[in-house]
Amino acid sequence: MSNGNRTIVHIYGQQYTIVGEEDPGHVNRVASIVDKKMREIRHQSNNLDAKQLAVLTSVNITSDYLKLQERVRQLEKQKEE
Known part of the structure; x- marks a missing residue:
């Protein structure tokens, strides 16, 4: 295993x-x-368990990431033209 940096963080009340x-x-x-996005989603849907909340948070963050990737591709294409 790598001897990388060890960082203690708190996400949605849990320490990692x-x-x-x-x-x-x-x-x-x-x-x-991640913590902020989990709290936003929880605020919108109080009936989610922790697993559902984590999955929805992952989906939301991945969606944001893919949109940004597409925007970067568009900007790179414009730059080439």
């Missing part, structure tokens, strides 16, 4: 130790975004 190559500042920003 993240081990990886990214610097702790980056890991904390990621955790903050």
